[in-house]
Amino acid sequence: MSSNPPDLRPDLARARLSESRRPGQPTIGMVSLGCPKALVDSERILTRLRAEGYGISPDYAGADAVIVNTCGFLDSAKAESLEAIGEALKENGKVLVTGCLGAEPDYITGVHPKVLAVTGPHQYEQVLDAVHAAVPPDPDPFIDLMPASGVTLTPRHYSYLKISEGCNHKCRFCIIPDMRGRLTSRPVHAVLREAEKLVEAGVRELLVISQDSSAYGVDRRHDSHPWKGREVRSHITDLARELGGLGAWVRLHYIYPYPHVRDLIPLMAEGLVLPYLDIPFQHAHPDTLKRMARPAASARTLDEIAAWRAACPDLALRSTFIVGFPGETEAEFQTLLDWLEEAQLDRVGCFKYENVAGARSAALPDHVAEEVKQARWERFMETAQRISEARLAARVGRRMEVIVDLVEEDAATCRTKADAPEIDGNLFIDEGHEGLEAGQIVTVEVDEAGEYDLWGRLVGA
Numbered sequence: 001m002s003s004n005p006p007d008l009r010p011d012l013a014r015a016r017l018s019e020s021r022r023p024g025q026p027t028i029g030m031v032s033l034g035c036p037k038a039l040v041d042s043e044r045i046l047t048r049l050r051a052e053g054y055g056i057s058p059d060y061a062g063a064d065a066v067i068v069n070t071c072g073f074l075d076s077a078k079a080e081s082l083e084a085i086g087e088a089l090k091e092n093g094k095v096l097v098t099g100c101l102g103a104e105p106d107y108i109t110g111v112h113p114k115v116l117a118v119t120g121p122h123q124y125e126q127v128l129d130a131v132h133a134a135v136p137p138d139p140d141p142f143i144d145l146m147p148a149s150g151v152t153l154t155p156r157h158y159s160y161l162k163i164s165e166g167c168n169h170k171c172r173f174c175i176i177p178d179m180r181g182r183l184t185s186r187p188v189h190a191v192l193r194e195a196e197k198l199v200e201a202g203v204r205e206l207l208v209i210s211q212d213s214s215a216y217g218v219d220r221r222h223d224s225h226p227w228k229g230r231e232v233r234s235h236i237t238d239l240a241r242e243l244g245g246l247g248a249w250v251r252l253h254y255i256y257p258y259p260h261v262r263d264l265i266p267l268m269a270e271g272l273v274l275p276y277l278d279i280p281f282q283h284a285h286p287d288t289l290k291r292m293a294r295p296a297a298s299a300r301t302l303d304e305i306a307a308w309r310a311a312c313p314d315l316a317l318r319s320t321f322i323v324g325f326p327g328e329t330e331a332e333f334q335t336l337l338d339w340l341e342e343a344q345l346d347r348v349g350c351f352k353y354e355n356v357a358g359a360r361s362a363a364l365p366d367h368v369a370e371e372v373k374q375a376r377w378e379r380f381m382e383t384a385q386r387i388s389e390a391r392l393a394a395r396v397g398r399r400m401e402v403i404v405d406l407v408e409e410d411a412a413t414c415r416t417k418a419d420a421p422e423i424d425g426n427l428f429i430d431e432g433h434e435g436l437e438a439g440q441i442v443t444v445e446v447d448e449a450g451e452y453d454l455w456g457r458l459v460g461a
Helices: 036-051 075-091 105-111 124-134 176-180 188-200 236-243 259-263 265-270 286-292 298-311 330-343 370-393
Strands: 027-032 055-057 065-070 095-099 158-162 205-209 224-227 230-233 249-252 276-278 316-323 347-352 399-407 412-416 427-429 441-449 454-460
Touching: 027 036, 027 075, 036 055, 036 065, 036 095, 036 124, 036 158, 036 205, 065 075, 065 124, 075 095, 075 105, 095 124, 158 188, 188 205, 188 224, 188 230, 188 236, 205 236, 230 236, 236 249, 236 259, 236 265, 249 276, 259 265, 259 298, 265 298, 286 330, 298 330, 316 330, 316 370, 330 370, 347 370, 370 441, 427 441
Parallel strands: 027 055, 027 065, 065 095, 158 205, 205 249, 276 316, 316 347, 427 454
Antiparallel strands: 224 230, 399 412, 399 441, 412 427, 441 454
16 A cells, blocks of 8 residues: 655645636646655745635646746756656646756756746745736735635645755755755744644644754754743754644654754653654765765764663654765675664665766765666665564554544555654554544554554544
8 A cells, every 4th residue: 555665755746725716817736846845835835826816726727827846956856857847838838947946947948948937946936926927917805815824735634844944064965055055944933823823724743844954043043032922942942842832743854963852852752742753864884974974973873863762762763865875885885784773763765876966976986886776775675674564563562643644445544653744654544444534633553564554443533
């Protein structure tokens, strides 16, 4: 039932709207590629357009124009973005391009000269101007009312909460800082106000995202703002504590293992925040990490992981890694496998290194042959799969809370607290699930485990 491990990039998102189009209403379609941060950008664009009276079409045929929000992180992602633009041009004809690949307009127009406009990442005003030029607005103030919760591209019961833009890291394989700029954090009271509105609108799970969530507020010098009669700092620990009081699941993504991350663990042990950390370790050998321009303290990281798990035994750890980075030797790769065996991470994704235009790693010597990358990727995933299977098998017989994502005739698809949507595993209930609804949080007893997924029986709502 599951395609895990996934490629970590949601391929496509379309607005989930059931509203009908009023006569004469201009309508826009959206194709959103890339990471959840780009998905939030798509939601903001559609929310602004909806407030101006535009209808949102779930397909090409019903749209007067289509926006393609692109990804440009890897060359394979660029190729997929170009393919999506071509499909939109073929199916609709009027296409506007935005997102990370939009930072390279000549690259896009060189392949697709018929696109109407190209804008870069989080350039909301420029996107709106381009839409106005292509499809003039025609609002009806008596009909076109903006829903209180805005337009969302996720199911109603969970939502991404973006807390900052950009990144201050200088990893040699990454061009995100060039595309999205340096870290720019939102004020803490603005984040909390958005989160509160989402929960009031029915969201049961908040997924906190940014390029580096643990650095949240550094650029603001962790300034304080009034919230609910008290001062709250723009700091990931303060933010997590306040979010935990809103009554929804709170899941933290893209956390770097800075020393202050240990302050989040007690919040997880108390149940304020889900016991889940998404940490992009990328590698384990210190020489490889230095070539990547990443922190090179893998031994201390193992000590940190042990301390986190001692304080919060239910903690689930997910991470991503790169194999075949320039200069990676067989010994360095074996160190990574040995580290993975010792770390026993719950959820793992792995990329084969790709050259990216503009990334400093392309100029490094000793690039690894493609067949070696493939072989190492397969060995890595075999190890990760074995670890995942063993850790899931240890859950059989346990009772746990799960959130229902989808109810179909043959089963209900759910997630445990250890599973983020789209990128992690699922728990399936295939008996007595008929009365469940998406967004419910229910108690199950796990009775079967696979390589990445669980099966269980319902024991309480």
